[in-house]
Structures are given as structure tokens and as C-alpha cells.
Amino acid sequence: MIRSGAQMARRLSAGFLSRGPLFSAGAPAAGVPLGPGTVRTMVALPWPFSSQPRDFSLPNSSWGSEMMRLYEHYNSQCEVVTEAGERQRGPWRRLPSYNRSLKYATGGVYLSKLIQSKARLFTRNIRAPGAAFEYVVFVNKEEQRCVCVFQAGHLLEGPPGHVHGGAIATMIDAVTGTHAAYLSGPVMTANLNINYRSPIPLGSTVLIESCLDKNEGRKTFLSCKVTSTDGSKLHTEATGLFLSITVGKLLGV
Numbered sequence: 001m002i003r004s005g006a007q008m009a010r011r012l013s014a015g016f017l018s019r020g021p022l023f024s025a026g027a028p029a030a031g032v033p034l035g036p037g038t039v040r041t042m043v044a045l046p047w048p049f050s051s052q053p054r055d056f057s058l059p060n061s062s063w064g065s066e067m068m069r070l071y072e073h074y075n076s077q078c079e080v081v082t083e084a085g086e087r088q089r090g091p092w093r094r095l096p097s098y099n100r101s102l103k104y105a106t107g108g109v110y111l112s113k114l115i116q117s118k119a120r121l122f123t124r125n126i127r128a129p130g131a132a133f134e135y136v137v138f139v140n141k142e143e144q145r146c147v148c149v150f151q152a153g154h155l156l157e158g159p160p161g162h163v164h165g166g167a168i169a170t171m172i173d174a175v176t177g178t179h180a181a182y183l184s185g186p187v188m189t190a191n192l193n194i195n196y197r198s199p200i201p202l203g204s205t206v207l208i209e210s211c212l213d214k215n216e217g218r219k220t221f222l223s224c225k226v227t228s229t230d231g232s233k234l235h236t237e238a239t240g241l242f243l244s245i246t247v248g249k250l251l252g253v
């Protein structure tokens with residue numbers, strides 16, 4: 001059956017809307033029950049021999065002690081054990097991250113084929129662990145807050161020994177954009193306003209925090225701070241405006 005671009009966009013749009021949040025990843029997390037009596041475990045085979053997509057938000061050998069400490073801090077709050085010994089979802093949720101982000105977003109596989117099969121998420125296309133953007137994003141739905149633990153690799157140098165301002169802007173866009181998409185569905189960055197307050201040493205781990213300021217119709221306003229991991233040093237602050245878009249907009253119909 002031949003469909004017009006507009007028909008295809010409507011179908012995809014309906015698919016996105018009816019199939020839940022963008023971040024229901026294609027591959028289930030480790031140990032997630034799939035149905036009565038079945039538990040699929042995502043075995044940590046050394047990439048690239050695994051048939052599963054690589055989730056870049058999981059620890060790898062390049063992560064330093066501070067990156068690991070903060071990962072464990074937030075990850076331990078993704079699941080809590082009640083007094084009765086039951087496991088329950090905690091206040092935080094780790095968002096998976098793939099280099100074909102659209103393909104592994106719910107319903108995105110068709111869209112990723114239509115747009116460009118070779119497309120890769122900019123921050124996730126350098127294979128060497130630790131060379132560039134190492135990060136993991138956690139969201140707290142109740143507090144409408146998002147935290148990213150970011151370790152900046154040697155390929156991101158700008159001023160000698162420090163992180164390039166464009167790489168910092170990239171991470172701010174990625175974190176606030178992910179947060180906006182989590183809150184509001186498909187969005188595009190309309191405005192980013194960034195103030196650089198103190199340089200980030202290359203190789204260091206920093207925290208990038210995004211908070212919802214307000215929602216007004218199609219507009220999601222967020223503010224963002226990049227700080228040292230103990231919060232004592234402010235590196236960068238930013239505000240962002242994201243506009244909700246239809247899938248048709250991405251397809252240009």
C-alpha cells in the first residue's frame with residue numbers, strides 16, 4: 001500500500017502518542033519481568049558482540065571514581081525496598097541512551113528509517129570509552145528535575161586543559177532537551193541562553209541539573225546549572241525553551 005508523507009506522519013504521530021513515553025526503551029532493563037514466568041536478563045556481553053543495542057548510560061571501564069560514586073548514588077534511588085521487603089520504583093529513574101536514539105524510542109524505528117538510516121545521536125557516536133561524552137541522565141518525575149553525571153573526555157578540549165564551550169552547550173542541550181522530551185513528548189530547542197561562569201577541567205566529572213520552570217501550551221521552559229559534584233563551584237548556568245512539535249514537522253510535511 002502506498003501512503004503519502006502526511007498519512008505516514010499521522011500514523012507515526014498516533015503511534016507515538018498511543019504507545020506511551022518516549023523513553024520506553026526498545027530493550028528492557030536487566031531483570032525486567034516480561035510476562036508470567038519469564039524474566040529477560042540483559043547479559044553484559046562485551047560490546048560489539050552483544051546482539052542488544054549498547055546502552056551508553058551504563059558504567060564502562062573509563063568511568064572514574066567520582067562518576068561511579070554519583071551513578072551509584074542516583075541508581076540506588078531508582079528502586080527502594082519497603083519495610084515489608086517489597087521492591088518498589090524509587091523517586092529517580094535512569095534513562096537509557098542509545099546511539100540510534102530515535103530507533104530505540106517507543107515507535108521511533110519507522111521514523112528513524114524514514115529520516116536517515118545512518119543517523120546517530122551526536123553525543124553517542126564516539127565508540128572509544130572515555131574519549132568524549134560519558135554521561136548518564138536520571139529524572140525525578142515528582143520534583144520535575146533531571147540530573148546528569150557527566151565526565152568530559154580528552155576529545156572535548158577547548159582552552160588548554162579545559163572543556164570546549166560548544167561541548168558544554170551540547171551537553172546542556174542534550175540534558176535539557178531530554179528532560180523536555182520526557183515531560184512534554186517530541187520537542188525541538190527554540191532557545192538556549194548560556195552563561196559560562198568558570199572553566200571545567202578536562203577529565204573531571206560534573207553535575208548538570210535541569211529544572212522545569214513552566215509549561216505554557218507548546219512551550220516548555222527549563223533552567224539548567226553545571227556545577228562541581230559537591231555543588232561548591234558553579235561552572236555554567238543556562239535557560240532553555242523547547243517547543244512541542246508534531247512528527248510531521250520532523251518529516252517536513
Ligand SMILES: CCCCCCCCCCCCCCCC(=O)SCCNC(=O)CCNC(=O)[C@H](O)C(C)(C)COP(=O)(O)OP(=O)(O)OC[C@H]1O[C@@H](n2cnc3c(N)ncnc32)[C@H](O)[C@@H]1OP(=O)(O)O
Nearest residue numbers: 022101102105173174177178181186187188189190191243
Ligand atoms: C520525535 C523525537 C524523539 C526523540 C527521542 C529521543 C530523545 C533523545 C534525546 C536527545 C536530546 C537531544 C536534544 C537536542 C535538541 C536539539 O538540539 S533540536 C535542534 C536545534 N533546534 C532546531 O533546529 C530548531 C529550529 N527551529 C524550528 O524548527 C522552529 O523555529 C521551532 C523551534 C520548531 C518553532 O517553530 P514553530 O513550531 O513553527 O513555532 P512558531 O509558530 O514559530 O512559534 C510558536 C511560539 O513559540 C515562540 N518562539 C518560537 N521560537 C522562539 C524563540 N527562539 N525564542 C522565543 N520564543 C520563540 C513564538 O514566538 C510563538 O509564541 P506565541 O506567539 O505562540 O506565544
